[in-house]
Amino acid sequence: MKSKTEKNITENKCLRRRNLKERILKKLKSFFFGEYRIRRIVIKSDVIKTIMEFAKHNHPKEFVAFLGGKMRNDSLEIDKLLYQRFYSSSDSAYFRIEIPINEKFFGTVHNHPNNSNTPSSEDSFLFGKYGLIHLIISYPYSQEDIAGYDFKGHRIYFEIKDKKIKSKNKENI
Numbered sequence: 768m769k770s771k772t773e774k775n776i777t778e779n780k781c782l783r784r785r786n787l788k789e790r791i792l793k794k795l796k797s798f799f800f801g802e803y804r805i806r807r808i809v810i811k812s813d814v815i816k817t818i819m820e821f822a823k824h825n826h827p828k829e830f831v832a833f834l835g836g837k838m839r840n841d842s843l844e845i846d847k848l849l850y851q852r853f854y855s856s857s858d859s860a861y862f863r864i865e866i867p868i869n870e871k872f873f874g875t876v877h878n879h880p881n882n883s884n885t886p887s888s889e890d891s892f893l894f895g896k897y898g899l900i901h902l903i904i905s906y907p908y909s910q911e912d913i914a915g916y917d918f919k920g921h922r923i924y925f926e927i928k929d930k931k932i933k934s935k936n937k938e939n940i
């Protein structure tokens with residue numbers, strides 16, 4: 768049995784490790800959404816086109832891809848999709864998520880085979896864990912069926928080329 772002091776040391780170590788992880792995550796998030804706020808999110812139109820095609824191709828199954836891009840001053844530009852190996856089903860595409868470690872990724876995109884682009888409870892978990900911005904495209908997978916969310920699941924808006932689009936939320940219509 769561990770002495771009280773040993774137990775306290777182990778507990779303190781765990782606590783410190785957890786605090787460090789939280790601090791790093793907080794710093795990263797404040798970098799993007801705090802002092803150095805992203806003012807614009809621009810998604811290349813061919814990325815949008817690929818998302819629409821990929822969703823149609825995979826329907827009624829779900830797919831997940833990562834959003835690759837770069838920061839240009841205070842704009843985040845999403846210019847490519849980073850694919851990963853995954854096993855998808857019509858229920859969920861989240862088995863075996865593999866983060867592309869060699870690429871800079873800023874978030875995720877996945878499809879909903881039904882006609883709601885509102886995040887599910889699993890999505891909220893995914894959003895908090897993998898990146899900062901997230902897209903959901905719902906059936907029938909047109910440009911207007913794409914909705915953007917931040918890591919907390921709050922709605923965010925993005926631009927495609929020079930055109931500002933406000934994607935509709937079907938649940939609220």
Ligand SMILES: [Zn+2]
Nearest residue numbers: 879886887890
């Ligand atoms: Zn989802």
